[in-house]
Amino acid sequence: HDVPVCGAAIVKDEARVGIVGVPDQPGISHRIFSAIAQENIAVDMIAQNVGSGGKASIGFTVTKTELPNTLAVVRPLAVSLGASVEHAEEVSKVSIVGTGMRTHTGVAERMFAALAGAGVNMKMITTGDIKISVLVDKADGVKALRSVHQTFQLDKPRAGAGLP
Amino acid sequence: HDVPVCGAAIVKDEARVGIVGVPDQPGISHRIFSAIAQENIAVDMIAQNVGSGGKASIGFTVTKTELPNTLAVVRPLAVSLGASVEHAEEVSKVSIVGTGMRTHTGVAERMFAALAGAGVNMKMITTGDIKISVLVDKADGVKALRSVHQTFQLDKPRAGAGLP
Numbered sequence: 462h463d464v465p466v467c468g469a470a471i472v473k474d475e476a477r478v479g480i481v482g483v484p485d486q487p488g489i490s491h492r493i494f495s496a497i498a499q500e501n502i503a504v505d506m507i508a509q510n511v512g513s514g515g516k517a518s519i520g521f522t523v524t525k526t527e528l529p530n531t532l533a534v535v536r537p538l539a540v541s542l543g544a545s546v547e548h549a550e551e552v553s554k555v556s557i558v559g560t561g562m563r564t565h566t567g568v569a570e571r572m573f574a575a576l577a578g579a580g581v582n583m584k585m586i587t588t589g590d591i592k593i594s595v596l597v598d599k600a601d602g603v604k605a606l607r608s609v610h611q612t613f614q615l616d617k618p619r620a621g622a623g624l625p
Numbered sequence: 626h627d628v629p630v631c632g633a634a635i636v637k638d639e640a641r642v643g644i645v646g647v648p649d650q651p652g653i654s655h656r657i658f659s660a661i662a663q664e665n666i667a668v669d670m671i672a673q674n675v676g677s678g679g680k681a682s683i684g685f686t687v688t689k690t691e692l693p694n695t696l697a698v699v700r701p702l703a704v705s706l707g708a709s710v711e712h713a714e715e716v717s718k719v720s721i722v723g724t725g726m727r728t729h730t731g732v733a734e735r736m737f738a739a740l741a742g743a744g745v746n747m748k749m750i751t752t753g754d755i756k757i758s759v760l761v762d763k764a765d766g767v768k769a770l771r772s773v774h775q776t777f778q779l780d781k782p783r784a785g786a787g788l789p
């Protein structure tokens with residue numbers, strides 16, 4: 462019995478940073494993330510979409526307490542790259558996990574359907590093989606988590622999921 | 626001995642689709658990905674960054690053979706959303722995996738350093754707990770894979786990594 466999603470989780474206190482309009486050429490992301498790594502700041506989600514006109518934007522999250530340090534690092538760097546920085550403080554990351562995702566199509570779609578049904582707006586999306594994470598306003602976090610729990614029936618005891 | 630990255634992989638023949646300027650409100654991603662799921666098209670990477678001015682852009686990849694079907698689905702949908710569609714046919718996904726990523730900072734940075742050193746431009750980035758994927762031009766794929774192999778010493782036999 463192969464369940465595509467076996468768990469969901471929330472990180473309540475994240476902060477999002479966006480660097481908008483960096484040159485879309487090799488080495489730029491390296492400059493940005495090595496400056497952040499030098500300050501020993503752990504980055505969580507990173508999402509970059511394709512750029513246009515030779516520019517791209519990179520979004521990432523850190524824990525809320527690290528936001529001031531992060532901004533202190535990226536602001537001067539963005540200036541030297543001709544880019545701008547924007548951020549949001551009250552965001553939460555909601556994720557679903559499951560090895561079954563590899564063999565099931567439409568898992569992301571079901572997560573998005575759950576959030577749409579709960580009236581939750583997704584600010585960022587990033588996917589791995591066995592995990593999908595979305596960033597939502599902190600005010601929507603618990604509602605979002607509850608809606609994916611329901612959609613994937615994570616509160617029902619599953620065969621083999623633990624004690625009988 | 627906790628190694629942050631235990632493997633790297635490439636998917637050579639991916640195609641990227643971008644839907645630019647969708648309304649940034651609940652339910653929009655659901656409309657897009659349910660239309661795609663109805664055609665039984667498996668979506669691989671999905672990356673969305675925060676929008677601005679009430680609009681957002683969503684990038685995703687499918688296998689190259691699915692590109693015509695995918696465009697046939699998303700083009701009319703984009704029109705009804707007041708958005709535009711763009712795509713790229715010759716792209717490859719290069720990923721690194723490792724459970725040790727959870728406890729090591731700077732893994733993404735080291736991957737980006739490897740690609741920067743190889744002169745590879747990253748078109749898209751998405752991250753999970755134990756996996757980081759980047760989309761590069763197909764012409765750069767093998768070079769990119771080789772550079773991360775080298776950086777994370779994936780070709781050296783590791784203690785406990787197999788036969789003595």
Ligand SMILES: C[C@@H](O)[C@H](N)C(=O)O
Pocket residue numbers: 483484485486487488489490491509517518745746747748
């Ligand atoms: C935008 C940034 O990711 C750039 N393409 C790089 O490779 O560093």
Ligand SMILES: C[C@@H](O)[C@H](N)C(=O)O
Pocket residue numbers: 581582583584647648649650651652653654655673681682
């Ligand atoms: C842009 C799109 O992701 C939208 N924010 C949604 O939640 O569907």
